[in-house]
Amino acid sequence: MMLDNPATKYRPFVAVDLPDRQWPSRRIETPPQWCAVDLRDGNQALIDPMDQERKQRLFDLLVKIGFKQIEVGFPSASQTDFDFVRSLIEEDKVPDDVRIQVLTQARPHLIDRTFEALKGAKNAIVHVYNATDPVFRRVVFNVDKPECIQIAVDATTLIREHMTAAPETHWTFQYSPELFSTTEMDFAVEIVDAVEAAFGATAESPMIVNLPATVECATPNNYADQVEWFCRHIRHRDHLIVSVHPHNDRGTGVAAAELAVMGGADRVEGCLFGNGERTGNVDLVTLAMNLYTQGVHPGLDFSNITPIMREVEYCNQLPVHPRHPYVGDLVFTAFSGSHQDAIKKGMAARREAENDFWEVPYLPIDPLDVGRSYEAVIRVNSQSGKGGISYLLEQEHGIELPRRLSIEFSQVVQEVADRLGKEITSQMIYQAFVDEYLDQHEPFALISHRMSSEPDSPTVSLEATIEEYGKRRTIQGQGNGPLAAFIKALAAEGHDVEIIDYHEHSRGQGADAEAIAYVEVRVGGEAVFGVGTDESITSASIKGVMSAINRKLSTEAPAPNVTADTLA
Template sequence: MLTDPSHKYRPFPPPALADRQWPNRTISQAPIWMSTDLRDGNQALFEPMDAERKLRLFRTLCGIGFKEIEVAFPSASQTDFDFVRRLIDEALIPDDVTIEVLSHAREPLLRRTVEALHGARSAIVHIVNATSQPFRELVLGMSRAEVLAMAIDAVRLVKQLTADQPQTHWRLQYSLETFTATEPDFAVEVCDAVSAAWGATPDNKIILNLPSSVETATPNVYADQIEWMHRHIARRDSVILSVHPHNDRGTAVAAAELALMAGAERVEGCLFGNGERTGNVDLVTLALNLYTQGVAPGLDFSDIQKVVGDFEACTGLSVPPRQPYAGELVFTAFSGSHQDAIKKGFAARQPDSVWNVPYLPFDPADVGRGYDAVIRINSQSGKGGIAHLLESHFGVVLPRRLQIEFSRVVQQHADRHGGEIGAEALWQLFAQTYLDVAKPLRYRCHQLFEHAQGQSIQLHIEWDGQPRTLTGVGNGPIAAAVQALNCLDGSVSVRSYEERSIGSGGDAQACAFVELATANGTTAYGVGMDANIVSASIKALISACNRLADDMGLCNLTKLNTSPAPIPANSAS
């Protein structure tokens, strides 16, 4: 049982920022993106990627549009060192992509890191150093002054080592690991010292990265910290302010968005939020969030399934079904009320209009997803979703009252069998209920004749397997067929009739929907399909009669007051 946590956990105090400006700002352009999938994301895997999988993911990241990619921690292992060398020696890095590598602020590691980058066209050396009080005292056993000196010495060494390789365009990134738990005055002191040691200028900017290595407070506190640094660091025009939000509190995306409002210009993270512990900020979600607000993200996720496939194949991780934008079910509605609203939104949508579909704030087509999976059927579904699925997959547009009637059939089926009902299974259930109903009556053929009252019909059926010919007269074929069927002593009337065309050209079929009512008020729909609309209508009438068989007394063959009759050899509609 969780008890009062006040003795154990205390709210993290934000910096003094009474006149904060970030709440009044909006994001109007995409940040500089930096993917750390191959380094931070790789370190977080049960089984780190081998060279081939890392190369596949590197190519995926390049294809998405990342221009800065942290590819390795070359001083940590020979595998990482060799991977960096392979990228450079085999000329696998696109001309517009800069690779980045990480190192702790220690001389042997920094020398090994710069060695790994020899011959690169463009490279970012990323130095990381913990600066917070718990790390200084508990992990490093160092004072503020010693931590500051370590940072300055590391930057000066990298500046010296890179000066010996002028063929490479060198850039420096310095990360204050555990920034969110670092005293603001010390954080700005470290930042100013390393930017001075690097000699940062507007033409040679330093990247100062302020990670929430551990997410210690709410996103608004992180935004306050970023804005405070944005205001107080020296040489602001010579600095790219970068953030690297982790997701310990589950709010990394919000933290990154607010940080951009607070002055950050660059975001580091991983595809789908991979990373140590609870992960890094999800760059897919962050980028597509911008897209939904009318901001071009500069990253291409138009084939999200390919990105998911590459990610899962390379990392061995799975993208959850509810992952924003990319999950299998994120565009899927099972709820009946949701499905009805979505169906109406699709029906009202005009080509090239602003996206405005209820419950779908994002067009699935923008990430290469079809509309097939938007509505899926289970026991929670309603008439709107069922009707949408039949229309989108099979071209059958159900009348509204038929939607209600069939939804009860689907509900009973789902309650009996459980699970999801796919499109094909739904169509089979529809066909069994309406199209394939051949007992006790089965349609064989019919002939129409001109008559003083309009038209007469000879309707050839089987009743419980016995051939019979029924006759009727009416002001049209449907009325004549109803009169013929009423000789079965069932007395039905047409309550509603609709017809549709399914398909086009030579494959087009007519679909008729007939709602019949018995004398005691019971109603049921019948559906008929045929190349000929009259035949489809008569099939629909017989379908409805079969569904009303008990009310019409059709189960008693002796009630039929007609004689068997042969079917003419040249019978036609």
């Protein structure tokens, strides 16, 4: 049960005293170094850890994306990890420009086993850690500060000896003061200074110091303060590659990583889509794509993001949420009517824009940049409006509804959506459009027509054969165009039909192209829309008028002996 006063049980985080902090005014203009830890930190968090086949598939995927540093396991703690590291090395599966990273605790026998696993590697990072947080020192390991430092220094010395004994490998050393974010800042600096001195790092051959937020315990600005404070106070900043490893316990891991880079970090460790213990590691995909939206290429390739997601889901045997930033199945989808209308207008404006800058409402990036199409940008349910419906008809069926017709037809789709109570697919919308407008062939239908005109005369003569209530008849009229002539022919038969508005365009390309005409007419004093399609624009226009007449008649209850004079 939640406490009425949680302050009696939980202490507030004590912020770093950094009144002249610089990070808030900085921008990230170049990507950090990336290290993917999916195969180790991510793997240990899985319900069913990866087998060799899944590990290899995920490693190959990380290489393909462009990661140059990949933590591949904890070989001293797991035979599966040991065997996987050996297979990568012995079967020459690591590209020359990729460094594999392995983790070990600061214990001599585990360090020895780690180097046994790495024998023959071309490029390797040995990552050693020990806990520096006061609770861990006191409760878990029962060591004081000097003893904690000695553990780290002894491990570093042994690692350096192993590296010296294997000069055929290009070695990089990495040290993590585990639980950095809850360690006293002056002690974090003290222990890293001691480790750096023991290893003998230089500006030409730096070591990595990783500053993990092992458990996220404060707002992201505090983590940035800690990183900046550390970078200011460490003895030899130029001897270090400062790395961060944020977790997501408070749900702000991405923000913490970004602010930490602004605070001076050079490198970020994390996992694809944020897999990891508890609420996860920081999500490297979101971090990379956030940079991309600011005009900074992250150095990682997510041009075809959906297959990447599916492969990670297979390897982790965990689903990626449909609302996950940049990759989820629904992240580029709008159901809301107002959102759909804004997106539709934004896409139209982009086609007319004089520059290439992406400025489409509600879409932070162009879905095409990550291999998505525009097909799923707008989907329709009972929350949708005319903008989304019009967009789908235009994008997938080549139907460009005039505004007033769009408003009218949206009510048709709304009724279907309310009745079904679920999403309405593009095909369902198109079928509703066909049923409502294009399949209106009774009681009036066009059978054929013939036009003629005199040279240099604006007048067109039209003769049309139509079917009225199952009977064929021929009507004739003249006007300043085919449609006007047809309206005059109807008027000559006593039908009160007046054109209010008219739009037309071609639909399709090449031999499959056809004309589509949208006609708004006034029939018996009431405005009504009709739509017609045909290879001939004249036929399409006439069919559009007859569609409108038939729709008007379908709303009335005709008498059994109804005649053609119904329209009069």
